[in-house]
Amino acid sequence: MTLGGFSGRDAVGGLALESITYVAGRTLLDDVSVTFPAGKVTALSGPSGSGKTTLLSIAGGLLQATSGTAELAGQDMWTGSGDPRPEVAFILQVYGLVPILSARENVSIALRARGTAPADADEAAEAALARFGIADLGERQVEELSGGQMQRVACARGFVVGADVLLADEPTSELDEGNRGVVLGELREEAARGAIVVVATHDPAVVEACDLHVALDEGRVVR
């Protein structure tokens, strides 16, 4: 499949961030250079406020760096609008779910927005919810769910797309150990099919389960 100028094979070279600086009142990211390779799960760790969310946002094209480049297959991740490229899926720290829609609808719209027919999108959404053990919650309005259940809906929505680049911001912060293991297993599956997978996390157990580890402190890479 080719969308927006990429093909799945383009992920092979990795997502390359070069000398990224981001200034918003003060310097939040300072000369960050890192490549997130395809086929691996990379942990992005660092204390609260160290810049993980900001870096993921630039990597996925939600934010424009003040200077430096974020590129996949030679193409800028910043499209000029703040809309990520269709090859990119986010699992956001604040979930970004639509509270009055059902869990299934929240997952399905990620595919519908990419042109999948509604019936096919709904079917894929149900399968994605099942991957996270919440198939029985498909009809429930998201605002009626617990925090951990919402987080699993957000995971299903991120995973359902089969994106070349999956950027997950603290995807397990609300989960018990069993469900954390499920999410980690699914992240590994995505990498195994060749995706670039990056997980921002505070959790040492998540870092341990990843293939690679990049650490930030005060906006700089420290490992």
Ligand SMILES: Nc1ncnc2c1ncn2[C@@H]1O[C@H](COP(=O)(O)OP(=O)(O)OP(=O)(O)O)[C@@H](O)[C@H]1O
């Ligand atoms: N738009 C903005 N304008 C000004 N400061 C910002 C903006 N966005 C984030 N910040 C600040 O930038 C720093 C980095 O924030 P960021 O959310 O990237 O950190 P983080 O490592 O993801 O933190 P956490 O682990 O708490 O989610 C913080 O000090 C935050 O207050």
